[in-house]
Every structure is written in structure tokens, then in C-alpha cells.
Amino acid sequence: MNSEFVIAVHSLVLLAYRPDGMATSEEIAANVCTNPVRVRKVMSCLRKCGFVDTREGAGGGYKLCRRPEEVTLADIYRALAAGSLAPSWCSGNPEMNCVVGSNMGEVMNAVFCGADRQLEMYFEQITIGQMLSRVKAKQEA
Amino acid sequence: MNSEFVIAVHSLVLLAYRPDGMATSEEIAANVCTNPVRVRKVMSCLRKCGFVDTREGAGGGYKLCRRPEEVTLADIYRALAAGSLAPSWCSGNPEMNCVVGSNMGEVMNAVFCGADRQLEMYFEQITIGQMLSRVKAKQEA
């Protein structure tokens, strides 16, 4: 799995946790434990997909622009990690003179596409709001 | 996804395709399009898990020792790619003085464990025998 997915989810949960729903890349980076540039890169993508508003300049930062309950992990997965399941490496070769060797690549690819859909269905059931609830529940325990 | 998973599946399908169910690491490597050492490493693991028999020495090689219909991709996934879904990179820090930052790691981990189970359920439905059928079907098309 793409680690940008983790950063995106963490960031959105943090924004949902904030009373005003806002934070700068520096604040988010400190909370996520990474550097601000990486956060900005991920958040820039989330802005293009309509999950956050960004304001440049002094007093700016990022703001969640959807209700936490209506944003699912599947939305985020699709935005910046879709298809990451299939390995870059591919076996076989279509030019090969063997039923197995020449067709395995295509068949394997179909298997991974199915796995991707399966994963997406799972992520569909988890919202940013739920993630925030789970995090709070840990604290009480 | 681990590319060793791909090699393992491809190799087992090739063995299932062979009339005598046998092949050497060199033959498999040529079909998979990789080198024999990598194949042997993967097959060595499959032997330990009881999917293939190996015979060293002249005339040796690997032999499928289960019926293709009873070996699922989930078996192979568990054998050499389980838990590969969670990214090595981990956000947050348990020592942190913030509900979100300190607990996100654990919550995220639980999410990925669930995703792993989901993936395993999907792979449970696909057997080596089915993979061989799919490959053959491509040829006819």
C-alpha cells in the first residue's frame, strides 16, 4: 500500500478533530511524523479531488470541506492509491510460445483488478468520522 | 503485492499444466521470465508449506503434490505474502501528546489487518486449477 494513503487518512482525521477543521502543513506534518513538503503534496491532491479547501498566505492552511461521515477510505484510496495492489513486476511474456507463459500476465492482471475492487469495497465501509471515533475510543481504553 | 506471490502462482500453474506435473527451476524461470535462483527461492518456500515435492540431482526438479483444484491463491498468499498490504511506513507516534497522533498508528494497523483478511477471502475463491482454465480460455479467444 502507498504510504501517501496513510498520510491522507491521518491528515483528514486530524482536520476532522480540530474544532475549526483547519491546520497548516507544518502542524499536520508534526502530527503525522513526516515533513511538511510531503504533506502539501498529498493535500494538494486531496484539494483537486474536492476533499479539502486550501488557503495560501498568512493564516492559511487546509480545511476539510466535507462532513467526516461522508468521506470514506475508498474515496481516498481511489484518489491516490488505486491499482497499487498489482506488483510492478510482471511474469510471462505475450510473445512466448506457451499457453501458460503467454497468457499468465493478462490473467494475473485480471486477478489483481478483482482484488483491487474487493479492497475498495472494504474501504467503502470505513469513514473518516469512524476513524476519528476509533482513535478517541483508544484514548479512553 | 509481493512479486514472489506472482512467481509462485505462475510456477504452480505451469506444473499443473505439465502432463507429469514436473519442471526444473530453469524451465520454470524461462516461462516466468526471471532467473532460476529466484524461482528456487520461491519453490523452496512452497516445498516447506507442502505444495510441491523437490528432487535434487540429475532428473530432479519440482513436482506439484496437491490437486490443482484444492490449492487456492489464499494458500499461496498466506505462505509468502501475508501482511504485505500494510505499508512499511507508519504515521504518528504513541508517545505523542495528541489523541489523533498517538493512536492513529494502532487504528491504521487494525484497518490494514482487516483489509488483509478481505483480500485473503477473495483469494480463497480462486484455485490453481481455475487459473489454468483461464489461461487456456485466453488461448482459444
Place this chain on the structure above:
DNA sequence: ACGATCTGTAATTGATATGATTACAGTATC
């Protein structure tokens, strides 16, 4: 017994991917 053939494994190398850092242009606020 001996040479040929095969697996099992460790070690090395080169290529690619990943994450941190630096740098700086653009923009909004005070």
C-alpha cells in the same frame, strides 16, 4: 566411483523506489 545435472543458499552488484531536505516562486493577510 565418477561425471553430469539439479536444488539450496549466500554474497555481490546495479537499478529503482522511497522519504527527507533544500530552495524558491506565488499568494494572501496584516
Place this chain on the structure above:
DNA sequence: GATACTGTAATCATATCAATTACAGATCGT
């Protein structure tokens, strides 16, 4: 116009991945 942000490119260090080389151990055929 000084300050405080985002947006993005470029660079560097490190980790991971895959290929290759090397060689010990096992088995077969003769």
C-alpha cells in the same frame, strides 16, 4: 511591504528489488 502560508522542482541518502555469480550438497546414469 513584511510575514506566513501553499505549490512544486530538484537533490540526496537510504532501502528495496531483481539479476547474477559462486559454490556446497544431493541424486542419477553409466
